[in-house]
Amino acid sequence: MRYHALACDFDGTIAERGEVDEETMAALERVSRSGRRLLLVTGRELDDLLDVFPHADLFDAIVAENGGVLYEPGRRAVHDLAEAAPxxxxxxxxxxxxxxxxxxxVLIATRExxxxxxxxxxxxxxxxxxxxxxxxxxxxxxxxxxKATGLRAALERLRVSPHNVVAVGDAENDHAMLAACECGAAVANALDALKHRCDLVLERPAGAGVADLARDLVDGDLADxxxxxxxxxxxxxxxxxxxIPPYGSVVAVAGPSGSGKSTTTSALLERLGEAGYQYCVIDPEGDYTDFDGATVLGDPTRAPLADEVLRLLEDPGHSAVVNLLAVPLRDRPAFFADLLPRLAGLRSRLGHPHWTVxxxxxxxxxxxxxxLPVSDLRDFGGLxxxxxxxxxxxxxxxEQVDTVIGVGADPSQTLRAFADVRGCPVPRLHGDEEPDxxxxxxxxxxxxxxxxxxVRLTPGEADRSRHIRKYAAGTMSPDKSFYFTGPEERLHLRARNLHTFLELAEGVDDETWTHHLRRNDYSRWMAEAVRDDELADAVREVEEDAELDPRESRERIAAAVDERYTLPAEPTRYDPDHDDDTATPLSHG
Structure with missing residues (x-):
């Protein structure tokens, strides 16, 4: 089940002239009986609402005063979510x-x-x-x-994610609420501006439209x-x-060691986390211990406990990395076989985690x-x-994989493995992208x-930062470094990164600088070693401008580097790819 809650506006949505008809009430009661949560989100003051609406107890939470007040009918508890009106x-x-x-x-109300x-x-x-x-x-x-902030406060108490909520409204103050939820619906009498921005426009107005929405929610989870x-x-x-759709996908990321599987996975997880989706990573080798945005459970000396994993994931605002390094290799399949059904059960009850990796x-x-520990892998929403x-x-x-991501220069073996299982031809490759x-x-x-x-992978911010640190101030290997040699190769000045390149460029004589400039050595290094085609193109324009004197060309190239890379006061020894200093240097002489 994707949608675990329905959030409704009151006036003009479930109610007309302050009254909710029998058809609408029956539909809302059916939603509640299906195990879903019901929330009422209104601009009315709470006392005013309770005076005109005798069925408040049907709802798990009521957000009043346009997000300023939260009422829990089951506990008769009222919470102010902001400061009182001055x-x-x-x-x-x-x-x-x-x-x-x-x-x-909290609210002051009047009219135009x-x-x-x-x-x-x-x-x-x-x-x-x-x-x-x-x-x-x-x-x-x-x-x-x-309304969105008030709804989030209510959902936090219910441990429901906005990504498991359908919201329905009709007016200007419903925009934020509909945008904050996974599915936003507008009744037929809604303002055109709201209809244009929502995910679903209902065919009937007000309560009748909500009744239709409730029926489709219970009968088919809005799958259509x-x-x-x-x-x-x-x-x-x-x-x-x-x-990639955020729900209902069974994805396989496959490729040889060192081909970029973790880079691809990290990029997707980073964007899922930024969007508010909860994920749980089962990490046998400790590869995700430094991943931002998730709590790591377990370490090389302490095995994680399934109960602590489930307790953490009860809160949709926390994602988890389950580090299995302390679990003996022979015991890991059993640990996984125990944890996986419990994760599926948690997701069945609350709607999250949204992704299991x-x-x-x-x-x-x-x-x-x-x-398999769980027969239908789609029970995880996203796997x-x-x-x-x-x-x-x-x-x-x-057999249940519906999306294959082949990583590496030659994906044919990966594609063939999945095609053989499905009994279909290996798919033909489409597109001529080049890496940058x-x-x-x-x-x-x-x-x-x-x-x-x-597909040209869009890397996550962590990988972008890694790239910038490496080439701006890290230690590039000798075969990737730049060497100022001059026309007669009397020099052998090594630039280990962009920082030292600019420092050395300031100090070398004009003859040496111009020698490499006219040979396009600088742009070639930027393209081949730094692997930044955009920077290389900018530097090449400087190299090909014969009217620039050495001082001007230095300044122009330094400006091009500064525009793209934030350089520190001092270089570092950081080198994520190489730790030896014995490789054959790339000659620029």
Missing amino acids: PELVDRLRAAGVEPLGVGR PHDRTALEAIRELGLELQLIHNKGAVMVLPPGVN VAMSRHDVLLGTSQGEPVT VDEAHHLMPTELAD MMITVHPETLARRAL ATSSLITLWRTGEDKAVR
Whole structure:
């Protein structure tokens, strides 16, 4: 089940003229009986709502005052989510004859055209407040308070992620709420602006439309609603973005050792985390212990406990890396077989984690495995298996893969392994992408298609930072360093990175500088060793400008480097790729 909660606006959505009809109430009750949470999110003051709506107890939480107040019907508990309305502003508005004027626990409410009076009073008093409009109604609230923030506060208490919520509304103040949820729906009577930005426009107005939405939610989990705005970027192919759906995918990332599987996986996890999706990485070799955005459970001396993994993941705001280094190799499949069904159970109950990532999947689900710990891998919402040898992965797991990401220069063996299991031809390769300085090529095959696409991977920020550190201030190996030799090769000055390159460039004589400039040595080094084609192109323009004197060409090249790389005061010994100093240097003489 993808959607575990339904969040509804009140006026103009489930209610018309303050009343909710029987059809709508019956539909909402059915949603509740399906095990889903119900939330009511309204701009009304709480007491006003409770006076006109006798069915508040049907809802698990009520957000009132446009995000300013949270009410838990089951506990009769009220929580203010922001500071109270400033009394001096209330007094000023009353003195100005503003009518109607409602004063809630957080909100001040009136109607147009008194918004101008409210703005003037806020300015004169030097207050930091915002005005929100809603079909002629005007609400004064603290900055940053809206239906989305109130809904998030309610969901945190329920341990439900916004990515498991459907929201429905009709007016201006519903924009933030619909955008914050996985699926935003607008009733037929909604404002056009809301319809244009939501994921689903209902055919009927107000409560009737909500009844239709509730029926489709319970009967089919809105499986027929096409969703794309949450798709996760993988990379580009022929200039167009290539994405992965955030739900319902069984992905295999496969390729030889050192080919970039962890780079690909880390990029996807980074973007999933940034988007608010929760993930759990099963990490047999400790490869994700430094991954930002997740809590690592277990280390080389202490095995993780399944119970602590589940406790952490109860909160959708925390992702987990389960480090199995302290689990003996022979015991890891059993640990995995125990944990996996429990993760599936947690996801069935709460809707998260949204992704489960299994590194070294061929060790945890080997080909000898007769039955998987969970028969239907789609029960995980999103599942990613990383493997060096797909042919050694359990056949039942291979059969359920719907997306293959082949990593490495030659993906044919990876594609063939999956095609053989599916009993279909190896897909033909499409696209002629080339790698650049900060990205590599991968191959994407959606197994229902007859072609695989070459994709330029969009790396994560961690990998971008690594690239910049390496080439800006790290220690490049001798064969990748630049050497100022001069026309007669009397010099042998090694630039280990861009930092020392610019330092040496300032100190060498004009004859040496110009010798390398006219040979295009600088741009060639930028392209071949630094692997930055954009920088190389900029430097090449300087090299080919015969009117520049040595001082001007130095300054122009230094500016091109500074524009792309933040250089430290001193270089470092950082070298992620090489730790020897014996390689044959790349000659620039």
